[in-house]
Structures are given as C-alpha cells and as structure tokens.
Amino acid sequence: MHGIVVSADTGRHTVTLSGGGRLTYGALLAATGSTPRVFPLVPAASERILQLHTIDDAVRLCDQLGEEERKRTITVIGAGFVGAETASFLADRGARVHLVSRPAVPMSFALGRQIAQRVAELHHAHVDTRFGQEVLSIEEGPASVVTTLSGGRALESDLVIVALGTTADSAWLTGDTRGIAVDPHLRAVRYQHLYAAGSISVHSTGRGHRYRIDHWDDALTQGIHAAKALLHDFGSAPTLAPTNP
Secondary structure, three states: OOOOEEEEEOOOOEEEEOOOOEEEOOOEEEOOOEEEOOOOOOOOOOOOEEEOOOHHHHHHHHHHHOOOHHHOEEEEEOOOHHHHHHHHHHHHOOOEEEEEEOOOOOOHHHHOHHHHHHHHHHHHHHOEEEEOOOEEEEEEOOOOEEEEEOOOOEEEEOEEEEOOOEEEOOHHHHOOOOOEEEOOOOEEOOOOOEEEOHHHEEEEOOOOOEEOOOOHHHHHHHHHHHHHHHHHHOOOOOOOOOOOO
16 A cells, blocks of 8 residues: 555554555654745745755755856845855855844754854854844845835845745644654654654753754654664664663
C-alpha cells in the first residue's frame, strides 16, 4: 500500500494515506519537519517577491540575482537566522539591503538578549535596519517593489525576500502546528508509542522553556536517536544513554 500520510489517529494507532488506505502501527516515528511561516501579504506568484526556506527557493533567488547583486536594492523581511545571514551575504556582495524585523532586538528569544543585541549592532553597521517595525503592505509595480512599514517609511527595492521562519509540520498528526512535545529520548510526552525527530519535535529545559531546533544536522542526529529509542522500547536495542537534544 502506497501513498502520502495525510492524518493519524493516535488513539487507534492508525494513519490514513492520500489514496484512502489505512495502516495500523505498533510505533510511529514522526519526522515531517517544518513548513515556512505563512505571510499573507506575499502574492501567490511573483518574480520579485520571493520566499526563502527550501533549496528550490534558494535556486530561484540565485536565478533572479544572477551576477547583478551589487547593482540591486533588496529588502529582506525577517531577521532570524536565515534572513540575517541572507542580508549579510548580499551586503557583502555589494547590494544595498534593507533588513526588516518586527522585534526591536531580533533573535533575542533564541540567543538571549545580550548576544542578540550585539548581533543587531553588527547589522546596524552594514545594512539599513528597520527593527521594531511591522510590514503593512507590499506592492509590486512595473519596475520595483514598495514595502510600507508601520513607522511610515516606504522601502523601494528591486527584490523582496521573505524569511519569517517556520512552524512544525504537525497538523496532520495533532491538528495544529505547535509540534510534538518529547522527552530527552524523543518519545512523545502525550502520545503512546509515538516518537518525533527533527524540527517537528518540541523540547523542554529544566525551567520549562519549550523550543524547536530547525536545523538539518540536528534532524539527522535526532532521527538516529529516535530510532534507537524506538528499538530499545520494543526490546531490540541496548539501554539508552542519557542525552539532551
């Protein structure tokens, strides 16, 4: 039986496939990753307003830039890891870059206030930062794109790159995109015989802080550890060593 899993019943331990078939599982390892955070102001198809999350997005962006980065004015919306690195790269290549972020100090949640403040200072020195402002509209004209911010400024650019992070691809399993809470061995906290690895999994610190790790290297290592935990629980692997994701 073949098909894409479209939903799961964790009580009955079944998954439903796109073709209508249903499978019963003894254990389920969820590793469906994440999806780009939806930004309603981005049109469905545009040559100058590009979302950046997947390798296909990156190839499309490179095709748009060609060898002309240094002649371009580019607005990057989102100053997380992807947006910040993209802005820095393009600025180093000679482009004029506007970096827009709703938080006044981007990445303070991930890096802590002190480090995030230092990163923000580095951005201030190299790109046109518009931190602490929301995007009110994005309008594509014949020759440029105009991004209007809550501070009243309108940024005109050749390209707009949207990099607003991700949500967990867990709606098919739980009905929402908050991910799967797991223990240190990647066993689901709320569901029996369910394991989660990669950016779909949600971890907790000793103080109750919840977080996801949206990185390919971590997804690879978590997949291995989740498989070992599953095999251990079903009597096919030795005792697990303590670990922290």
